[in-house]
Amino acid sequence: MAKVLDSKIPAGPVPEKWKEYKAHQRLVNPKNKLKLDVIVVGTGLAGASAAASLGEMGFNVINLCIQDSPRRAHSIAAQGGINAAKCYQNDGDSVYRLFYDTVKGGDYRAREANVYRLAEVSNNIIDQCVAQGVPFAREYGGMLANRSFGGAQVSRTFYAKGQTGQQLLLGAYSSLSCQVKAGKVKLYTRYEMEDVVIVDGRARGIIAKNLVTGKLERFSANAVVIATGGYGNTYFLSTNAMGCNCTAAVQCYRKGAFFANPSYVQIHPTCIPVHGDKQSKLTLMSESLRNDGRIWVPKKIEDAKALQAGTKQGWEIPEEDRDYYLERRYPAFGNLVPRDVASRAAKERCDKGFGVNNTGLAVFLDFSESINRLGIDVIMQRYGNLFEMYEEITDVFPGDVANEINGVKYYKPMMIYPAIHYTMGGIWVDYELQTTIPGLFAIGECNFSDHGANRLGASALMQGLADGYFVLPYTIQNYLADQAVWPKVSTDLPEFDAAEKAVDAELDRLLNIKGKRSVDSIHKELGHIMWEYVGMGRTAEGLKTGLKKMHELEKEFDTNLFVPGTKEGLNVELDKAIHLRDFFTMGQLVAFDALSRNESCGGHFREEYQTEEGEAKRDDENYFYVGCWEYKGKGVEPELSKEPLEYEAIKVQTRNYKN
Ligand SMILES: Cc1cc2nc3c(=O)[nH]c(=O)nc-3n(C[C@H](O)[C@H](O)[C@H](O)COP(=O)(O)OP(=O)(O)OC[C@H]3O[C@@H](n4cnc5c(N)ncnc54)[C@H](O)[C@@H]3O)c2cc1C
Numbered sequence: 001m002a003k004v005l006d007s008k009i010p011a012g013p014v015p016e017k018w019k020e021y022k023a024h025q026r027l028v029n030p031k032n033k034l035k036l037d038v039i040v041v042g043t044g045l046a047g048a049s050a051a052a053s054l055g056e057m058g059f060n061v062i063n064l065c066i067q068d069s070p071r072r073a074h075s076i077a078a079q080g081g082i083n084a085a086k087c088y089q090n091d092g093d094s095v096y097r098l099f100y101d102t103v104k105g106g107d108y109r110a111r112e113a114n115v116y117r118l119a120e121v122s123n124n125i126i127d128q129c130v131a132q133g134v135p136f137a138r139e140y141g142g143m144l145a146n147r148s149f150g151g152a153q154v155s156r157t158f159y160a161k162g163q164t165g166q167q168l169l170l171g172a173y174s175s176l177s178c179q180v181k182a183g184k185v186k187l188y189t190r191y192e193m194e195d196v197v198i199v200d201g202r203a204r205g206i207i208a209k210n211l212v213t214g215k216l217e218r219f220s221a222n223a224v225v226i227a228t229g230g231y232g233n234t235y236f237l238s239t240n241a242m243g244c245n246c247t248a249a250v251q252c253y254r255k256g257a258f259f260a261n262p263s264y265v266q267i268h269p270t271c272i273p274v275h276g277d278k279q280s281k282l283t284l285m286s287e288s289l290r291n292d293g294r295i296w297v298p299k300k301i302e303d304a305k306a307l308q309a310g311t312k313q314g315w316e317i318p319e320e321d322r323d324y325y326l327e328r329r330y331p332a333f334g335n336l337v338p339r340d341v342a343s344r345a346a347k348e349r350c351d352k353g354f355g356v357n358n359t360g361l362a363v364f365l366d367f368s369e370s371i372n373r374l375g376i377d378v379i380m381q382r383y384g385n386l387f388e389m390y391e392e393i394t395d396v397f398p399g400d401v402a403n404e405i406n407g408v409k410y411y412k413p414m415m416i417y418p419a420i421h422y423t424m425g426g427i428w429v430d431y432e433l434q435t436t437i438p439g440l441f442a443i444g445e446c447n448f449s450d451h452g453a454n455r456l457g458a459s460a461l462m463q464g465l466a467d468g469y470f471v472l473p474y475t476i477q478n479y480l481a482d483q484a485v486w487p488k489v490s491t492d493l494p495e496f497d498a499a500e501k502a503v504d505a506e507l508d509r510l511l512n513i514k515g516k517r518s519v520d521s522i523h524k525e526l527g528h529i530m531w532e533y534v535g536m537g538r539t540a541e542g543l544k545t546g547l548k549k550m551h552e553l554e555k556e557f558d559t560n561l562f563v564p565g566t567k568e569g570l571n572v573e574l575d576k577a578i579h580l581r582d583f584f585t586m587g588q589l590v591a592f593d594a595l596s597r598n599e600s601c602g603g604h605f606r607e608e609y610q611t612e613e614g615e616a617k618r619d620d621e622n623y624f625y626v627g628c629w630e631y632k633g634k635g636v637e638p639e640l641s642k643e644p645l646e647y648e649a650i651k652v653q654t655r656n657y658k659n
């Protein structure tokens with residue numbers, strides 16, 4: 001039976017909700033008074049900021065990550081920046097405007113109250129990070145600098161060259177280290193959570209694998225927080241770090257946590273195109289490049305064919321023969337339309353034969369105009385490390401002048417194509433970031449909370465740090481207030497025994513299949529199925545085929561997998577096999593959700609539901625809800641519950657980036 005979900009949003013008009021909420025905290029500043037333990041799984045921006053804040057507030061925190069240092073969490077990959085409504089540019093920005101842009105960018109599928117809270121705390125994040133010493137870019141006069149990201153007509157993105165995530169993570173890590181030194185946070189690196197332990201219906205601990213010794217260990221606490229990132233690697237090729245996985249989230253889902261909106265997967269328009277079948281990773285070229293880079297394909301099909309054949313180069317095509325298709329189709333936002341819109345537009349051009357590389361699956365991102373206008377030094381100051389990264393991978397330096405036509409200099413353009421990048425779906429959480437399992441919280445990319453069907457650029461770091469520094473430390477107290485009189489449960493309880501035995505049995509099962517195929521070969525095949533049938537353009541028929549193929553491949557995984565080595569000691573292949581087992585569950589979940597949502601919205605594009613101009617066609621009458629899935633067993637269709645969306649402050653309308 002589908003359940004009714006309580007989002008716990010306090011009553012009252014949206015802008016008042018968070019204030020009212022804070023006023024109702026029941027357990028304020030427990031510093032040194034209460035002995036309450038919290039497990040935080042993950043040390044990315046969400047996990048590290050939450051662990052540091054909870055430690056500072058006086059909780060005893062157990063913090064785990066799979067890397068050898070918290071500083072190596074996937075969050076360091078974030079390049080472009082972090083949004084906040086400071087309005088330093090005097091361009092009319094405000095908390096309301098950031099709130100509005102985020103809801104609109106998410107194609108009106110986000111929970112309105114959560115997004116308002118996010119916009120409201122965005123400014124605190126910048127202050128917090130500046131205080132930690134994060135070296136944000138500054139103007140000549142000392143003010144923090146800003147640039148623009150997609151879906152906004154103001155400049156509100158704070159950045160540290162092209163390495164914003166790394167600098168923010170170093171800030172969070174220094175706070176975390178203070179708490180480690182103070183004895184409030186105990187850090188476990190190279191540990192992977194394999195299961196959540198439920199005692200009397202509440203999350204009371206986890207089973208984790210020491211990735212170096214291979215031993216399973218038990219941890220108990222008064223609450224468990226997962227901050228374990230997204231599930232983009234289900235598609236095998238993505239911009240996510242190789243280690244990103246959804247094991248913790250999927251295991252929570254198997255144990256009863258609902259999974260929300262899994263079909264909302266973000267495909268980023270500016271990635272280096274796939275160049276062969278030996279590739280295991282795709283590289284993002286930051287969205288910030290769209291501030292100064294212009295996206296185009298040739299106007300003439302014969303030019304496109306010559307580019308594909310390698311008989312012509314992009315810089316030989318003069319200005320009048322270039323189709324800046326985003327500027328043409330979306331004059332108001334131009335190259336800065338949101339990612340889902342830009343990705344679909346690139347696909348549309350390539351599908352029509354205008355792709356510019358040998359596979360026909362690429363478009364140009366060109367800096368000629370901005371270098372001619374601003375000079376190469378300014379462009380290098382803004383994007384130097386991204387240009388160098390592009391050169392290292394492709395051997396083309398986008399700052400090299402290559403041609404001059406009628407006195408205009410043409411520089412070597414980048415080639416880009418959409419790739420899997422971010423997952424808006426995630427574990428369902430209420431307004432307090434608590435999942436459907438009491439005592440289990442989810443923050444950062446692994447929850448579904450704030451981005452609706454499409455995330456705007458530079459908003460993931462904002463959400464992760466909002467959750468970690470400013471939301472969870474307040475909201476978790478409502479749960480912990482009732483726990484203050486509860487002793488921490490013993491890890492000798494039968495529930496811990498059973499969970500550990502089940503994990504151990506799974507490790508044995510995977511090792512004993514002793515088939516012929518490597519984890520990567522099966523994962524790559526899963527990725528192909530996902531991209532082909534559950535990717536940028538989906539149809540009911542394709543999704544059904546995809547599900548069938550996934551079931552068949554999962555059988556192959558269960559019967560013909562080969563994992564070398566043993567459970568004892570380091571066994572990376574075994575760890576990857578566990579991740580792949582969970583990518584199968586996730587892939588099917590994405591397909592089920594996509595199949596059930598007979599509309600197009602944001603990153604979920606069902607080809608049957610599009611306007612004449614090829615834009616996503618929503619169906620608010622029937623699909624204005626959060627789709628929340630409940631696990632019903634392996635190979636069994638999960639059950640859908642719905643959280644209806646309620647909008648008070650924003651009028652729900654069709655997105656328009658044209659004028
Ligand atoms: C190339 C790239 C560039 C990006 N640029 C930007 C940008 O400019 N601006 C922006 O806002 N966003 C950007 N993003 C998105 C953003 O980086 C991520 O959404 C965000 O960093 C996720 O943070 P997180 O803390 O939720 O998860 P992560 O940073 O993924 O951290 C997950 C943590 O969980 C741990 N973990 C995972 N599984 C387990 C387990 N089972 N047991 C124990 N620990 C586990 C990991 O060790 C890690 O510590 C970018 C993403 C990519 C891929």
